[in-house]
Amino acid sequence: MKLYNCKHCGNALYFENSLCLKCQHNIGFNPIQMTMVTLETRNNVDFSDVTNNQAKYHYCENASHSTCNWLVKADQAPFCLACSLNRTIPKLSHDGNLDKWKRIELAKHRLIYSLLRLQVPVNAKIEPDDEEGLAFDFMSDTSKGKRIMTGHANGVITINIEEADEAIRVQHKLDLGEKYRTLLGHMRHEVGHYYWDVLIKDSNYLDQYRQLFGDERQDYSEALNSYYENGPVANWNDSYISPYATSHSWEDWAETWAHYLHLMDTLETAHAFGIDIYPTQLGDNPKMQTEIYQDPYTIKDFKQIMDMWLPLTFAVNSLNRSMGHIDFYPFVIAPAVLDKLQFIHDVCGANRLN
Numbered sequence: 348m349k350l351y352n353c354k355h356c357g358n359a360l361y362f363e364n365s366l367c368l369k370c371q372h373n374i375g376f377n378p379i380q381m382t383m384v385t386l387e388t389r390n391n392v393d394f395s396d397v398t399n400n401q402a403k404y405h406y407c408e409n410a411s412h413s414t415c416n417w418l419v420k421a422d423q424a425p426f427c428l429a430c431s432l433n434r435t436i437p438k439l440s441h442d443g444n445l446d447k448w449k450r451i452e453l454a455k456h457r458l459i460y461s462l463l464r465l466q467v468p469v470n471a472k473i474e475p476d477d478e479e480g481l482a483f484d485f486m487s488d489t490s491k492g493k494r495i496m497t498g499h500a501n502g503v504i505t506i507n508i509e510e511a512d513e514a515i516r517v518q519h520k521l522d523l524g525e526k527y528r529t530l531l532g533h534m535r536h537e538v539g540h541y542y543w544d545v546l547i548k549d550s551n552y553l554d555q556y557r558q559l560f561g562d563e564r565q566d567y568s569e570a571l572n573s574y575y576e577n578g579p580v581a582n583w584n585d586s587y588i589s590p591y592a593t594s595h596s597w598e599d600w601a602e603t604w605a606h607y608l609h610l611m612d613t614l615e616t617a618h619a620f621g622i623d624i625y626p627t628q629l630g631d632n633p634k635m636q637t638e639i640y641q642d643p644y645t646i647k648d649f650k651q652i653m654d655m656w657l658p659l660t661f662a663v664n665s666l667n668r669s670m671g672h673i674d675f676y677p678f679v680i681a682p683a684v685l686d687k688l689q690f691i692h693d694v695c696g697a698n699r700l701n
């Protein structure tokens with residue numbers, strides 16, 4: 348994520364801000380220009396850019412629920428690009444659902460930001476049942492017997508909103524023996540399945556994909572049943588980013604894709620802050636040093652990205668441990684996983700970086 352500032356007073360802003368806390372100007376994100384815009388308004392409905400009063404906007408309709416701070420050009424659709432992907436939102440009459448939905452939207456907006464930076468296609472389904480395009484269903488269990496399963500099918504990403512309840516999410520994490528479980532992680536994983544359809548399924552990459560991730564034609568439900576019965580293969584961390592990635596080729600892709608988005612977004616943030624890592628107590632060890640000198644989305648050579656990533660993760664893990672938190676980055680990347688990440692970087696960058 349980039350670091351933004353208020354164009355009126357210079358105050359630093361978070362991506363989620365809709366108000367500058369220093370000068371009280373309204374703030375919104377323009378997903379076309381990928382910038383935070385400082386706004387002025389006479390009626391709290393129509394807004395214009397303080398640096399260019401010809402640029403006129405309204406907030407996305409979901410701003411009325413405080414679930415979105417993205418802008419839409421005046422006279423255009425009520426919903427922003429990110430919210431136009433919503434097909435089902437939780438019933439807001441139920442206690443606690445608005446708070447859960449807010450947390451889900453925070454994660455979803457960050458996901459969409461990353462997809463826009465990668466310049467992969469982000470298109471909403473025009474009709475709810477269209478074959479093409481992306482849509483989100485945010486739902487809760489309707490009754491004890493009928494569980495809503497978080498997952499992806501034909502571009503529809505379903506999230507069970509109970510994952511936005513931290514106690515429940517941590518319980519699932521412990522039950523499944525996971526080291527990392529977040530809403531943003533779910534979003535990144537599920538959308539990975541969608542981009543397999545978009546970028547790999549009918550492409551020239553399919554052979555190379557199968558060499559790296561295995562054959563996706565293996566029966567999916569049998570593979571998953573077997574995984575839940577028997578657990579991951581021994582020494583899974585020699586070839587996979589997570590135990591779950593061992594369950595089926597598609598899950599390996601989605602887990603690795605999510606991981607790729609984690610590292611690109613985090614490195615972009617580190618770059619925005621000008622973070623350099625030069626440990627004072629390790630002597631001259633180039634493997635532990637880095638200058639995050641370039642926006643990772645503009646780097647073609649994946650090795651350069653990894654050279655920045657590993658010292659950064661060691662430093663931030665150490666900061667977390669100093670605060671008594673668990674590791675920010677509880678992963679080890681084996682060479683085979685590096686090859687898979689490299690492949691995703693090449694596929695995503697094929698148009699953007701050439």
Ligand SMILES: [Zn+2]
Pocket residue numbers: 353354355356357358367368369370371372
């Ligand atoms: Zn300000």
Ligand SMILES: [Zn+2]
Pocket residue numbers: 407408409410415416417426427428429430431
């Ligand atoms: Zn919106």
Ligand SMILES: [Zn+2]
Pocket residue numbers: 536537540597598601
């Ligand atoms: Zn999956």
